[in-house]
Amino acid sequence: MIELLSSFSKFTGIYTFMNSPWGWPTAESIHFLGLCLLIGCVGVFDLRMLGVGRGIGYLQMHKLVKIGVFGYCLNLTTGIMFLTTAPDQYLFNPAFQTKLLFMLVAGLNMFWFYASYSDQVKATEAATSVVEPAKIIAMLSLLCWMAVIICGRLITYFRPPYHWCWFC
Amino acid sequence: METLARIEITALSVWFRESGLAFFGSLTLHSLAMALVVGINLAIAFRLLGIVPSFALKPLIRFYQMHWIAVILIFLSGLALLLAYPAKALTNPVFYAKFAMLSAGLMIASKLQNLIRTRPENELNSKTVKLIALASIIVWVGTITTGRFLAYTNSVLLASRFF
Numbered sequence: 001m002i003e004l005l006s007s008f009s010k011f012t013g014i015y016t017f018m019n020s021p022w023g024w025p026t027a028e029s030i031h032f033l034g035l036c037l038l039i040g041c042v043g044v045f046d047l048r049m050l051g052v053g054r055g056i057g058y059l060q061m062h063k064l065v066k067i068g069v070f071g072y073c074l075n076l077t078t079g080i081m082f083l084t085t086a087p088d089q090y091l092f093n094p095a096f097q098t099k100l101l102f103m104l105v106a107g108l109n110m111f112w113f114y115a116s117y118s119d120q121v122k123a124t125e126a127a128t129s130v131v132e133p134a135k136i137i138a139m140l141s142l143l144c145w146m147a148v149i150i151c152g153r154l155i156t157y158f159r160p161p162y163h164w165c166w167f168c
Numbered sequence: 169m170e171t172l173a174r175i176e177i178t179a180l181s182v183w184f185r186e187s188g189l190a191f192f193g194s195l196t197l198h199s200l201a202m203a204l205v206v207g208i209n210l211a212i213a214f215r216l217l218g219i220v221p222s223f224a225l226k227p228l229i230r231f232y233q234m235h236w237i238a239v240i241l242i243f244l245s246g247l248a249l250l251l252a253y254p255a256k257a258l259t260n261p262v263f264y265a266k267f268a269m270l271s272a273g274l275m276i277a278s279k280l281q282n283l284i285r286t287r288p289e290n291e292l293n294s295k296t297v298k299l300i301a302l303a304s305i306i307v308w309v310g311t312i313t314t315g316r317f318l319a320y321t322n323s324v325l326l327a328s329r330f331f
Contacts (some may be wrong), residue, residue, distance in 0.1 A: 022317075029316040032203070033309060040207025041214075044231065052234065053227045060223030064211055067220065126224075149203060153196045 002087045009084035018085040031078040035149065037071025040064075043145060049121065049130050049138035058130065059122040090155070099151035106144035113137045172255040172327035184252035194248035201241035202315070206308045208235045209277055213308075216280070216292065216301035225284050225292055232281045239274060255327035262321045266314035273307040276300060 009015040017023045041064040047053070048061050083090050090096045113121075117134040124130050130138075175181055184190050208231050214220050215228070250257050257263040280300060283292065291297075 022320075025317045025320045029313040032199075032312050032316060033206075036203050036206040036210060036308075036312065038207070039203040040209070040211040043204070043207055044211050047231070047234070053230045055227035056223050060221055063220045063223075064214070067211075067214060146200060149199055150196050153192070153199055157192050157195065 001091065005084045005087040009081075012084075014081050015085055018081055024085075027078045027081050030074055031082075034071040034074030034078065035145075035152075038068050038075065039145060041066075041068030041071065043068075043142060046138040046141045049134055050142075051129060051135075055126050057126040058124050062122055093155055095151050095154035095157075099148055099155065102144045102147040102151060106141060106148070109137055109140045109144065113141075169255065169259075169324075169327050172258060175251070175254045176326060176328045181251050181254070184248050190248070191252055194245040194252070197241055198245035198249060201238040201245065202312075204238040205235055205242060205277075206273075206312060208232075208238075209273065209304055209308055212280060212284075213301040213304045217298055217305075218293075225289055229281065229285055232277075235277065242270075253325065255324045256322045257318070259324045259327075260318065260322045262314050262318050266311060266318060269307050269311040269314055273304065273311055276304045276307060280304065 006015070009018070018027060044053075045061055045065055045068070048056060048058065053061075113134070117131060117137065121130050121134050129135075176185075184194065211220075212228060212231075215223065215225065280297075283297060283300075
């Protein structure tokens, strides 16, 4: 697995870029910008479903989510750059594994939303609250993305992870 | 440098540096609050620039309440990080660039909040407002970039090593 990821990184030129003097911090800046777009667009929509900004139409505000998805794509691209450049620093790191788990939960939560309550929420009047399950989805989404940020910080901070990792 | 070294040996500075939870907590809080502040400002700027279809701007004021609470958290956590490694930040020009960008971003946020609160919706489509929104995006991208580069550009970690 490590060899495969390393080969991909070297073959595509990612490794060379990431090991240039400003490669890593540039990718980190784009990674955090993507996260801000995600929080600012998906997170703000989640907050709207939780009742903040009453009066703003759900359907209109949902248009922000497209920019959040763009932010997610930035995160995914730069995340792959980090992972393939130093796979051994990530694959065995419990903070990275936990981060992936929360990303998975956030993804499943998103599918739950679009498969069940999306149309109902978009059709809800701006002055009305959304249905309770949609609020739970919004809260779960916010918590997951906060956990992703925390785990992202943990990846580089606690090494070894005995301070916090109960399953290590 | 001597002053910075003195700050470093205070009990509070040592605690922030050596207590894993205090430093990590400050770092995480700083990231979370920064993501919220930058995120809200970018979302508002995209709306003002017309990148996302129009929705009522006045109710966005409620998001600003959350925004300013997050700003306080940014400053408190930033202060804790600065106290932990004062020389690392204060001897690095990138720190001042980040601080300038952050201050400019907050001034723009305050200006936009005031415009949204006081002006009628149709006046918020003016070229001036769009320029302010564009400036907001540039400044926040700059804040993030300088913030990340801060960790890679320091020439001094601990001033006390020089004494």
